[in-house]
Amino acid sequence: MAGNGNARRDSTGDLRLENLSKIFPEREGQGEVRAVNDVSLTISAGEFVTLLGPSGCGKTTTLRLIAGFELPTSGRILLDGKDISMQPPNKRDMSLVFQSYALFPHMTVFDNIAYGLRTAGMPRAQVQAKVNEALAQMDLEGLGERRPNELSGGQQQRVALARSLVMEPRVLLFDEPLSNLDAKLRVQMRSEIRRLQRRLNITSVYVTHDQIEAMAMSDRIVVMNAGRIEQIGTPQEVYRYPQSRFVADFIGRANFIETRVEAVDGEQVTATVLGRTVHVPMEPLPKVNDPLVAVLRPESLYITDDTAGYPAVIEQTMYLGAETEYIVQAEGQALTVIESGLSALRLFDEGQTVGLSFEDEAIHFLPQTESVAV
Amino acid sequence: MTAISPRRYVDQFRRIFQDPILAISLIVVTVFLLLAVVLPILAMIGESTSPEGRPLFAHYLGTSTYQTIISNTVVMGLVVATVGTALGFLFAYVQVKVKAPFKRFMHIVALIPIISPPFAVATATIVLFGRNGLISKGIFGVRYNIYGLHGLTLVLALSYFTVVYLNLKGMMQALDPALEEAATNLGASKWRIFRTVTVPMLIPGLLSSFLLLFVESIADLGNPLVMGGNYEVLSTRIYISVIGLYDTTAAAVFSVILLVPSLTVFIVQRYWIGRMSVVSVTGKPTGTPQLITNRWVRWPLFGLTMFITLLIILIYATIFIGAFTRVVGVNNDFTLDHFDFVINGYGSAAMTDTTTLAAVATPLAGLLGMLLAFLVVRKEFLGRSALDFAGMLGIAVPGTILGIGFLLVFNNPIQLTLPFGGAEPLTITLIPKLTGGRAILGGALAIVIVYIVRSVPAALRAGVAALTQIDPAIEEASISLGADNARTFRKITLPLIRPAFLSGLIYAFARSMTSLSAIVFLTTPQTKIMTHQILNEVENGRFGNAFAYCVILILIVLVAISILYLTVGSTTGAERTLEGGA
Ligand SMILES: Nc1ncnc2c1ncn2[C@@H]1O[C@H](COP(=O)(O)OP(=O)(O)O)[C@@H](O)[C@H]1O
Ligand SMILES: [Mg+2]
Numbered sequence: 002m003a004g005n006g007n008a009r010r011d012s013t014g015d016l017r018l019e020n021l022s023k024i025f026p027e028r029e030g031q032g033e034v035r036a037v038n039d040v041s042l043t044i045s046a047g048e049f050v051t052l053l054g055p056s057g058c059g060k061t062t063t064l065r066l067i068a069g070f071e072l073p074t075s076g077r078i079l080l081d082g083k084d085i086s087m088q089p090p091n092k093r094d095m096s097l098v099f100q101s102y103a104l105f106p107h108m109t110v111f112d113n114i115a116y117g118l119r120t121a122g123m124p125r126a127q128v129q130a131k132v133n134e135a136l137a138q139m140d141l142e143g144l145g146e147r148r149p150n151e152l153s154g155g156q157q158q159r160v161a162l163a164r165s166l167v168m169e170p171r172v173l174l175f176d177e178p179l180s181n182l183d184a185k186l187r188v189q190m191r192s193e194i195r196r197l198q199r200r201l202n203i204t205s206v207y208v209t210h211d212q213i214e215a216m217a218m219s220d221r222i223v224v225m226n227a228g229r230i231e232q233i234g235t236p237q238e239v240y241r242y243p244q245s246r247f248v249a250d251f252i253g254r255a256n257f258i259e260t261r262v263e264a265v266d267g268e269q270v271t272a273t274v275l276g277r278t279v280h281v282p283m284e285p286l287p288k289v290n291d292p293l294v295a296v297l298r299p300e301s302l303y304i305t306d307d308t309a310g311y312p313a314v315i316e317q318t319m320y321l322g323a324e325t326e327y328i329v330q331a332e333g334q335a336l337t338v339i340e341s342g343l344s345a346l347r348l349f350d351e352g353q354t355v356g357l358s359f360e361d362e363a364i365h366f367l368p369q370t371e372s373v374a375v
Numbered sequence: 376m377t378a379i380s381p382r383r384y385v386d387q388f389r390r391i392f393q394d395p396i397l398a399i400s401l402i403v404v405t406v407f408l409l410l411a412v413v414l415p416i417l418a419m420i421g422e423s424t425s426p427e428g429r430p431l432f433a434h435y436l437g438t439s440t441y442q443t444i445i446s447n448t449v450v451m452g453l454v455v456a457t458v459g460t461a462l463g464f465l466f467a468y469v470q471v472k473v474k475a476p477f478k479r480f481m482h483i484v485a486l487i488p489i490i491s492p493p494f495a496v497a498t499a500t501i502v503l504f505g506r507n508g509l510i511s512k513g514i515f516g517v518r519y520n521i522y523g524l525h526g527l528t529l530v531l532a533l534s535y536f537t538v539v540y541l542n543l544k545g546m547m548q549a550l551d552p553a554l555e556e557a558a559t560n561l562g563a564s565k566w567r568i569f570r571t572v573t574v575p576m577l578i579p580g581l582l583s584s585f586l587l588l589f590v591e592s593i594a595d596l597g598n599p600l601v602m603g604g605n606y607e608v609l610s611t612r613i614y615i616s617v618i619g620l621y622d623t624t625a626a627a628v629f630s631v632i633l634l635v636p637s638l639t640v641f642i643v644q645r646y647w648i649g650r651m652s653v654v655s656v657t658g659k660p661t662g663t664p665q666l667i668t669n670r671w672v673r674w675p676l677f678g679l680t681m682f683i684t685l686l687i688i689l690i691y692a693t694i695f696i697g698a699f700t701r702v703v704g705v706n707n708d709f710t711l712d713h714f715d716f717v718i719n720g721y722g723s724a725a726m727t728d729t730t731t732l733a734a735v736a737t738p739l740a741g742l743l744g745m746l747l748a749f750l751v752v753r754k755e756f757l758g759r760s761a762l763d764f765a766g767m768l769g770i771a772v773p774g775t776i777l778g779i780g781f782l783l784v785f786n787n788p789i790q791l792t793l794p795f796g797g798a799e800p801l802t803i804t805l806i807p808k809l810t811g812g813r814a815i816l817g818g819a820l821a822i823v824i825v826y827i828v829r830s831v832p833a834a835l836r837a838g839v840a841a842l843t844q845i846d847p848a849i850e851e852a853s854i855s856l857g858a859d860n861a862r863t864f865r866k867i868t869l870p871l872i873r874p875a876f877l878s879g880l881i882y883a884f885a886r887s888m889t890s891l892s893a894i895v896f897l898t899t900p901q902t903k904i905m906t907h908q909i910l911n912e913v914e915n916g917r918f919g920n921a922f923a924y925c926v927i928l929i930l931i932v933l934v935a936i937s938i939l940y941l942t943v944g945s946t947t948g949a950e951r952t953l954e955g956g957a
Pocket of ligand 1: 055061
């Protein structure tokens with residue numbers, strides 16, 4: 002597996018999940034937990050896909066199904082068209098980077114990285130060369146003889162990464178690999194991982210509950226909720242055009258304003274939001290008089306002097322340096338507004354009556370479903 | 376259960392059978408435990424419920440002689456458990472909570488009984504405190520009758536309290552000192568803390584120690600044989616039934632009667648006390664424990680502990696000196712005859728046989744224990760907890776019972792006869808005759824199997840405790856990097872649980888070298904076992920030979936422990952294997 006070289010790198014690593022479900026017996030008690038519920042997903046070779054969702058939504062289980070540590074209750078997993086659902090995990094050409102790093106504490110850094118290569122029976126000299134190359138690539142030179150417990154958290158993370166990367170697997174799997182690092186290192190490592198992944202062009206499935214991390218790294222994001230996929234799309238798509246309140250709320254922050262369809266014309270819907278009539282494309286098209294929810298990101302709302310815009314009262318002002326966050330009361334509900342750049346220089350006082358406005362393009366409509374609870 | 380259950384079990388086995396080596400290990404382990412533990416016990420129960428056996432139950436349970444034997448057994452178990460637990464607690468408390476001198480010394484002395492053969496203590500006690508005892512008669516001038524319950528209690532408690540001591544010591548050290556500090560802050564006195572914080576937290580530990588001692592003492596054979604006098608218990612009765620009366624049916628009936636309390640205690644321990652939330656073990660206790668310095672508490676506790684420490688030393692010194700003395704107390708001339716007898720004479724074969732068999736059993740028991748622990752902790756399959764249960768049975772069941780079971784199952788070859796329609800039927804020997812005359816390898820195989828069965832439980836528990844401390848992701852990482860279960864076990868699991876493996880090996884060797892009850896029915900003229908011969912020497916009053924045997928046995932165990940430490944225990948040793956195989 003490790004010796005296959007780089008030649009096939011461009012052509013393989015197509016991963017397909019078909020109607021994948023996993024039911025666990027409840028840990029305590031007699032019930033069952035549907036950890037993954039009918040998940041279908043196609044990941045093309047070299048793509049970086051992130052599974053994003055709140056804790057307990059089934060991200061890890063999905064990843065472990067792909068890795069082969071769990072067997073699906075139903076559904077299939079295909080790698081380059083071949084059904085691997087029943088293949089044991091050590092036979093799958095994939096490598097998993099663990100949240101806890103899972104370094105072998107009784108081995109040196111060198112032996113940790115060499116482990117998979119030796120398991121595959123690679124000749125000694127070649128192992129030596131590959132591991133040294135990996136050490137250099139990951140900025141770990143001179144640490145080869147150290148034990149994992151003699152390394153900093155960031156170094157351990159690099160060793161874990163190097164250990165998986167030297168295997169040149171068809172698919173790399175990551176389970177919240179950065180969650181144990183401090184914020185600064187996390188930002189640095191995420192761009193490093195992305196850089197390496199781009200260069201080696203290895204299909205990657207990355208699990209995180211951190212939406213910023215997901216946005217920063219991914220070609221596509223798979224938003225999961227309660228075992229199901231809520232939405233699949235590029236970072237821009239999921240941010241700009243969330244398909245559910247859940248996604249809108251989980252990715253970034255959102256104000257939800259209820260309204261009604263006034264007219265449908267071609268692909269556009271006409272409705273009134275904060276006293277202004279807007280025309281916004283929507284799919285699928287609703288019928289006239291259907292209830293709608295307008296999604297407005299806090300940064301798409303502007304506060305102006307009281308005469309222009311929709312009347313609102315500043316309830317709370319939070320000066321955060323780079324931006325200012327306001328909670329305003331408008332149309333009987335509290336809205337969040339974030340002002341940044343030059344407009345953040347002018348502070349409005351709490352209790353002041355102001356006008357709210359926005360660009361029409363910033364509006365995104367969702368059908369109003371009964372499941373409002375988020 | 377729910378509707379998905381059957382499918383879930385199918386999934387689990389599909390999972391295991393993905394890896395042939397894993398599947399084979401599981402099958403081998405299961406078959407071994409079935410044949411070597413479960414089948415003998417079932418055969419013994421079967422024999423007791425045979426037409427000849429059934430009436431015996433009513434007879435034994437209804438006759439006062441036998442009722443006395445049964446109540447003797449229970450009383451002895453309770454008394455020894457109480458005294459032994461108290462001793463273990465005393466040693467642990469002084470070690471962990473009291474400011475006292477010579478702690479290290481007392482600790483080491485408390486460990487000695489683990490590695491000594493069963494009647495070393497009993498024999499030395501007779502020499503010191505018996506009718507012609509060096510101390511009883513020599514110093515106090517009384518012809519004291521040490522035989523009976525009081526003598527038995529003394530030797531059994533001294534022989535078995537070490538395990539209790541180590542358990543309770545571990546627990547007390549794990550007790551978060553912050554708890555006691557909190558109690559002190561709330562104004563509690565030391566005595567009040569002891570009553571309301573320390574003791575309640577240790578109750579599960581005390582209970583399980585008590586039960587352990589109860590089972591160990593009612594299962595013990597050597598000490599009641601040597602020290603019992605007229606105080607007869609079930610284990611000695613079983614022994615006499617087999618050895619003296621050749622009545623295995625009666626032995627089986629007594630065994631079942633003995634099995635009831637043993638198994639009950641085991642099950643209570645496993646499913647009730649095991650579940651009680653034990654001490655809040657926080658891993659790294661914070662703060663330093665406050666040692667007791669009050670002299671009215673400190674010195675009496677120290678004095679009592681030191682007295683018992685010195686008593687143990689006196690007993691072992693007697694063994695050692697007795698081995699070089701013609702007849703202790705009668706003719707105190709120095710002699711090497713006893714050693715000559717053991718090393719060059721009659722005992723020589725037993726010495727080599729026992730050591731060889733123990734040496735063969737030890738790595739097998741250690742590996743089997745770790746493998747079982749791996750399967751039980753890391754794998755999910757139907758019957759997992761039954762496998763764990765069967766693994767523990769080897770120690771839950773008294774050795775004599777296991778021995779009789781072996782006699783019943785393996786005294787004849789187990790054969791499969793395939794009839795071929797009128798032609799000569801084909802007979803395949805599945806398992807050859809393992810015990811008795813003309814047994815395969817002179818009965819050595821049966822003894823090795825018994826040694827393994829008796830040693831696996833300790834290794835299993837140590838392995839389970841160690842494995843639950845290790846992040847399963849580490850083993851998954853190995854698998855994710857392409858290693859199969861076998862390589863993962865060899866390269867990752869085993870090195871990581873090496874301390875447990877080491878203690879499993881040490882325990883297995885010591886246990887095998889010193890075990891008597893389980894093999895007493897299995898020795899043959901071709902296979903001589905030291906403990907059995909020590910028993911003969913003691914019964915015939917040749918204490919000098921017995922002491923020489925004991926000294927040599929202890930030396931062999933000590934040497935073996937050193938060798939194990941050097942090969943398995945050292946960091947460098949393990950690393951060499953790791954790299955060598957890579
Ligand atoms: N081995 C298991 N047995 C029972 N329930 C499990 C098991 N693994 C995960 N679950 C349950 O499945 C759900 C999804 O878990 P997981 O995939 O770990 O979520 P995430 O990684 O998104 O936080 C949770 O409710 C969790 O409790
Ligand atoms: Mg997770």
